[in-house]
Amino acid sequence: MKMKSFFLFLLCFFLVAACSDKEIEPSFAIENSGGVVINSEVGSTTIFSFTSAREWKASCSADWLSVSPLSGESGKASLTITAKSENSTTVDRSATLVLSSGTVRKEITLTQEAGEIGFIEPDLTEYRMPVEGGVLQIGFSTNMGEDEFQIESSPNVDWLNQNEGGRAVFQYEVRLNVLANPGDDSRSVDFIFTRKADSKVMATVKFTQAGKLTPVDHTSDQSVRVLQTASKGNGIPIIIMGDGFTQQEIDDGVYANTMNKACENIFTEEPIKSLRDYFDVYAVTAVSKSKDFTSGDKTVFRCKLEGGQSTAIEGDDKIVQAYMQCVKNINYDDALVIVILNTQVHAGTTYWYMNSQTNKGIDFAIAYCPIIKGMDSEDFRQVLTHEAVGHGLAKLGDEYSYLEFPVITADVIKEVQSLQRDGWVQNVSLTNNRTEVPWSAFLSDNRYVSEEIDVIEGAYTFKTGIYRPTYESMMNSNKTAFNAPSRKEIYDKVMEKGKNVVSPAYEDFVAFDILHKPEVRAYLRARAVEEKPFARPRLVRKALNF
Template sequence: MKGYMRLVAVASLFILFFCLGCKKEIPLPDSIALRGGTPDSLAISAAGGEFSVNFNSSSTWGVSLSASWIQNLSNSRGDAGDAEIILKVNTNTEHYDRKGYVTLNCGKASVRIVVYQNEAGAIILTQRNYTLDAKEAKIIVEFKTNVEYEVIMPSVDWVRDNSTKALTTYTKELIISGSNQEESRKTSIIVKAKSSNLADTIKILQTGLAIERERAALVNIYNRLSGERWTSKQNWHTNKAVGEWEGVTADDEGRVIGLDLRTNWLIGEFPKEICALAKLRELRMGGSGTMFGELPKEIGNLKSITLLDLSGNRLSGPIPSEICTLLNLKNLDLSSNSFSGEIPSSIGNLSNLEYLHLEDNTLSGSIPQSMSSLSKIYSIILNKNQLTGSIPAAIFNLPKLENLGLENNQLSGSIPATIGNATKIVRLSFNNNNLTGVIPEEFTQIADKLDWNSYHYVNTGICGNRLSGSIPQSLVNHPKWVKIWRRVVPQQDGYGLNLNSVPLAGYSFTFRDVNHRNQILTDIYKKNKYTVLLQWDKENYLMYQLAKALEEYKDSGLQVIAFDNGSLMESTTKNIVGSSALKSFINFLSFDHSSFNPGDPSEEVFNAIKNSGCKSVQAEVMDKDGNIIFSYLKGMGGDNRFSRDTQRELIPFLAGLLGSISTPFYESTDFSEDGKVITIQQATVGRGIDLVVMGDGFTDKDMAANGKYESWTREAIEHFFSVEPTKSFRNRFNVYIVKAVSKHQELIAGAHTALGTKFGSEISENQRKISGDANKCWVYAEKIVRGGTHLDANKAIIINVINSTVWAGTANMFPGLTGTIAHCSHPVEKGDDFKHIVVHEAVGHGLGKLADEYYAPGSPWYMPEWKQQELKSLYQNWGWYSNIDFTNDPQKIRWSWFLSDERYKSFVGIFEGAFVDYTNDVFRPSENSMMNSYSTVFNAPSRLAIYKFIMERSGEEYKFENFIKHDEVSLSPQVPHQ
């Protein structure tokens, strides 16, 4: 045992010595700890802020953040030892508490700080502003909050707290007492946190009785002016504040201060309710063209108004003197209406007036002297009235006057010498009055200031009067004389100024022709002996005569420069020039005004001729030096160069200078066939309805038996009887052809045709309107003699077949007469077009007295009430236009019976749009018909009208049941409306 113990002791010593000989250092564990009083959790207010974290680490450390709203403003890493970092907590804008973590790491050791941030205090109102009418009301104020709050009520007695215990702490019920006050009233209620300044405000505006009346007035205005048809009517007739109604402007209290209805069709009488808008400052109702009636005296209630625009309507009666009490008025525009009577003598009371536009009415009497008191006025426009008396001399003393338009009146007396005092005048027009005496020397003083260009409301000038005597030499010597003499010299026919030694040069300007070549007018004068400058009309015989003259005498020194009336596009002008007699002229290109600088003399000259006031072709002839030797201008003091009739005198004048000029067209010489009658048939049933067919523009070469004249007129007869109901009742007609030999074939002004038919304005490239001479047609119809008695042309249906292949058709209907005249062209290369024209014009309009069922698509156009009444009268008195109506009530419409009959239900309906121009409030019976598209048969109401006239005019009693029986033949092929 002892040996064993010694062995153990020895072994232990050995192990001990071995271990002491192999000793190695053992590392300390990772550690990181907060120090310096830094807590492991922090509570931060909603406002946020910065705080420091102090700690000690045994080795390298790092920091991590769990939320974006905690930011580290210091280093994110560091070495062992003591350390400090600065952290920032952002403001809490949310309405809830939030928690985040800041973690400090040192190797495997870490320590975490919890950051708590309070929620943001809030009081959130679901509605802050309440606008109420004058009636008593109850409102529930709702809000959200996370703080203790209190409600601070206003001190007014018309708002009281009606909250009860049944309500939650997050609502307030308020009673708003009714108001009997005229004006609005307002107050505020504050919802406030008890422990802070956090608060929100409820604003209550209660409108007064005046606002309620204004709302009612606006509703009445809407109803009286057919508001349901307006295109700009958003929010009208709703419960929204009137300031949100389209076109209405309201002040902060909800009172109406502006009303702009210019974009709407205002159909109806001027609404008196407008005068109830006592705070109205601007009223714009111009340009409608459909508002009528008189202005009420109550217009004087609008004491706040500064702008009153009622232009472009159909208002009538006198201008009420109460307008002159509107002392804030700056702009008064009553132009383009039908106002009559005198301008109120108290107009001078409007001391703030800047613009006065009363043009284009029928105002009479003299210009009020008080108008000379309008010291702030810039523009006075009184054109196109019936004003008499003299021009007030003091009106030229107005210090700010720039525009004075008095043209087209009946003013008399002399031009006041005070005209020289108008130092600010820019545009002045006395044209077309009865002014007498001489041109005062003082006129020259303002000539330099005047703008001599044309404007839509003032064309500067003094022409068209009865002025006499010599022209002031200072005016003749004026640098602008060559431009302005046409606005000064021409007076009324039979009157004139002394033109001795007064230079009157022709036009001088540069222009582009239709081939885009620059042309200098003075150079053209110099190259030729005689230059004709004229406004052209392609459908005028004179154009062809001039073309012939140019063909024969161009080498002898003749040139023609032509321009249109300024209404055509460049492409249209080129097409017309290239396809007519005009192609031989130098053709002035239609102006593109944007390509000229303001005041460009070319534009001025062009407008001078274009606005000459004459509808026929006008011409002037200049010699090599540019002097006028022939002119249409009148009132030139008896000078034989002027007052020339272009249509009648130009060709003889040129012939006197150059020699005879050949006729441009073939002319008939054999008139032996003229007036001959061919009887096609006599009626075998009834007393006979007279159908007379003739033609215009046919020369003696067309008159052979079975020649062009007979062929086309016989074709028209067959077309007349090609559709129902005339097809079935041909035996009730007397049918004749009357020959009419024309001197010329061309249907243009200046040419001579038997029936005087002329083409009118273009509808499209191949479609024209027609005008005819009814008296000449009746004369030829009365060449028919039966039993010694001439046919009564006033009772006949006359078809005038035109010798032209251009699509054209017009029917002349005469109230009180059963007879009609249908002018029909013959478009031979277009299938059934000739048939459709004859049936539409002669059967539809001529026999059935039907209205056109087509209309022009595009902008809405409403038939005015006066037009409806006119058409209703023609229906009631003469049975015209039974195929249109002005109601869409199936029980009341003129063809109501057809709508309820099973046989016609799929063929007859109610479709809006008819009578050419009207897309609204005029109704037709079918989508398509002969009176609409030309391409189908007549609809049932139209067939009924034609049947009725056939029966009555042939002497048989009309019975509806007989029509229904007869109409069975028309039902099977009828094309249903879509």
């Protein structure tokens, strides 16, 4: 009897031991059906409940939401989600709540409802007119009735007369007759949109009229101005030029100011910010007769905005290359050319080039970018950084995807394979094998744990079949810093072209990056404005003119 009891005891012991050795698989049971919706007001809260089989963590990239708690043990849990700011637009805004447990990751859409307060959004924030005057049309959209807002000028002037205007349901247009300017100097006025109920300023539009015409100096066309000379290395050439700028705007200094601003914007993100001394930057003056980008034949570089739902820009690369060669004694194969369009439209396109004889990519590139929403706008800075630095200089691929492109196509797979053989688009991968992705070194590097580098499906504009390193980055929403794999590609390119260092060592980059990398929170900010992402760079296979 004692022997039988002893064997029963051993059997139970081994069964218990076996059960304890088997780890519980992570899983989530979500109680809320569908997404989570929060009211538009600041301070609005909602509760999100779930059950986790194991310990868990929560994160949300939106800076207008807070989530608490951010971690917990197994069992039933409830998160309090709070709106940190009011949604003052008429469009819902969304963010993603990420629950993770072990290898399991669950994404939940958080939506803050559109606000009900009024808004006024001018089509442009700045208008210019020649000395002769004419009809000025100021367009803007609003959700307010005509009796709810008013427009005033500051200072009050007698050289503006209101003309008949028209409006659509939410689109208004104010037409003003502008008298000729009899003075030598330019003159300006601010149009201030205010809410009648409380005199709150809703928007401001600046208008400037040129002074008397100065003699047209056509010798300024194709003139070169040095914006920066490299103090380190070989001097990597960047050439900036503008399209759609008239002689009057060049004489008034508008062109020079725009080129200066574009130059400063290029060097605002790490690592190029700390590598600025390796670059030579030039501005080439280009005189256009018009700023009309609709037909592609009215500006010096014949730039055309595709319009509609497209953000693409086309230009005449032969003319661009001819103006580039006004800069002497540089290696044109290494040149990055940036063409700034004299419009505030949300658009941008970069063109990559391949040697038509060897079928290999060359570093020469043309990045087209408008002055999106004005020279001081973050959109102009961010899109210029994405297009010129990300695509143009470092040959990075896009890290976003479109719903209408569910699966990467066979021809694009071949394109990516070809580009990666030349060392390009190293921030995307056709495999999700963690040891084979181009950024595999970062996945096992504890120094980069805080950046949440992973293998995430969706990149190069496709939802599936291609992967990216992080949820957010400058090559995704434009609103965040470059992620570590992209920073390495920029660093490597500068070392290669600026110091003749072939295949810089990983540890050399890390040593540099630790000193200069931006704060991790920069990668986790949500997209502030939901704009349609751009098309991926266009690959040009033809003989070049240099």
